[in-house]
Amino acid sequence: MQYQSTRGQVSEVGFIDAFLMGLATDGGLLVPSTIPVISSDKLEEWRTLSFQDLMLEIFSYYLNEEIPNDELKEMIYASYSTFRHEDVTPVHQLTDDIYLLELFHGPTFAFKDIALQLMGQLYSYVAKKYKRPINILGATSGDTGASAIQGVRGKEGINICILHPNGKVSKVQELQMTTVQDENVLNLSVEGNFDDCQRMIKELFADVNFKNEHHLCAINSINIVRILAQTVYYFYAYFRVTDQRPELKGVPLHFSVPTGNFGDIFAGYLASRMGLPVGKLVLATNENNILERFVKEGIYKPDGFHTTYSPSMDIQVASNFERYLYYVLDEDAEQTESYMKSFQESGEIRIPQELLSKVQSEFAAYGVIGAECLATIQKYNDEKAYLLDPHSACGVAAAERTLPAGEVVVSLATAHPAKFNESIELCEIKQEFPPQISALYDMPVRKTEVEGTLDQVVAELIPFYHRLQVK
Incomplete structure (x- = not known):
């Protein structure tokens, strides 16, 4: 497996x-050169695997044997050893038709732990094996920061x-980030909103000289490995629901996904392309509803920023939107680059009706x-x-409003309610x-306001x- 940019100037990575x-160094996002398609027989073989072994199987299609299997297995098992549930991402039946995929059993009580605990292990592996410095730079609307920090x-x-x-x-x-006292951690509290933070991150990564000089590495969902890790729990959830409901084996399941950056739901799209029986992917958002407008009208255009009860989705410009656009355009990198340049210049993207129907x-x-x-x-x-x-x-509400009664949906429970007591x-x-979480309130805080x-x-x-x- 090789990787290439959505804008066509980077390939065979x-x-x-x-x-x-x-x-990607051309400003695009990396995607697999081909998406592996898993047969129905292979899917059934995977049904009995633990979450950890399922991840090992899925990653084997994307690795090019660059990491020995025994070393990857050790990293995967280490990544989930701190999770509070033996299933890592258990499924809970909420109603007759709504199942919750609980993604908050990791060290920071949020779904970002699934990918970022593994990425922390991978960064440590690369730093030691290749004797190269790793300077991770990321922006967060809340959960990514704590999970990334905990991972490294x-x-x-x-x-x-x-x-x-x-x-x-x-x-x-905030406390989960700023109470960490390790010297290899810097928290910058930035005046502005998440989109301002994300824009600066992208500018620094787009400056290839700066990126190379300072050995910058990405932890946000612009990193393809984070997306790959998140595909695993879609497969795992499908197996657990159809274990309980054998009559649904082979029947596409709907997934409802709270999302602001389009990363978590893009992982579901990738799982579908890999052969997982997926019905509709329900994009659940809040008042910052640029993605909802795109799905309904084919217009991608940031509007006024809103502060909401679901702050992790308070995002206007979705980092992973370009990856999906690339596939909507039948992997036409030239056309993808044209759309993204137009967005940079005019502040919006409009797709024709035939593409909207596909979306x-x-x-x-x-x-x-x-x-x-x-x-x-x-x-x-x-x-x-x-x-x-x-x-x-938001995920549950969106499932209720968009899907016909009686159809089964897996709604992603992305965080523990204790993280958002202001809303509760x-x-x-x-x-x-x-x-x-209670202990955080008694810990000293370290952050830099800029x-x-x-x-x-x-x-x-x-x-x-x-x-x-690096020693």
Whole structure:
């Protein structure tokens, strides 16, 4: 397997180089040169595998044998050894037709742990084996930062800097990042919103000289390895639901996915392309509904930024949208580059009706406004004694609004409600915090506040990254 850019100027990149490159040097995003298609017989063979062994099987199609199987297996098992559930991503039946894929059993109580614990192991492997410095740079709307930091804190040969929008993440999300005292961690609290942070990250990665000089590596979902890791739980969820409902074997299952950056739902799209029986991918968002508008109208255009009860989805410009656009355009890199250049110049993309019909055959979308989000939390707490976090509530609400009654859907529960108690309290619900989260409030905080300019960010980055010397 090789990797190539959505914009066509980078190709024949191996797995480790793709992992280290993050953003392609032509400004595009890396995708597999071909998507492996798994037969129905092979899918049935995978049914009895543990989550860890399923990941090992799926990654074997993407690795080019660059990492020995026994070493990859060791990294995978180490990645999930700290998870609080033996199934890693268990499935919970919420109603007759709605199943929850619980993705919050990792160390930071969010779905980002699934990919980022593995990526931390991979970065450590590369740093040691190739004796090269790893300077991770990422932006977060809340969960990515904590998960990424947890994956690499204290690891030799690795530094990590995370930008988060000042005052626009939940209190627990901020504490999970800023209470980490390891010297290889730098938290920059940036004036502005997540899109401002993400824009600066992309600018720095697009500056090839700066990227190479400072050994920048990506932890955001622009990194293809993060997407590959997230495909695994779609397969795992399908097996667990159809174990409970044998009559559904071979029948496409719908998935409802809370998303702002289009990464988690793109992983579901990739799983579908690999042969997993997937019906509709329901794109659940909030008032920042640029992606909903694209699915319904074929117009991709940022609107005014909204602060919501589901802050991890408070995103206007979705990093992974370009990957999906590439496949909508039948892997036409030249056309993809043209669309993205037009977006940079005019601030919008419009696709013709025939392409919109293709999008709508694969996706549904629904933007859940604040009151509806809180009402969904309240409803399932009262009726099912199950407390949803606000992002997971958006996923459930979107599934209810877009899919016919009686059709089975797996809705992704992306975070533990304790991470977003500000929203839970608005429902007049008092929850008990896990001890790991309660302890955060008594820990010292370390962060650096900066203005929302690239110059200010770079001024903090360079001396931090220059400390690193690989032994």
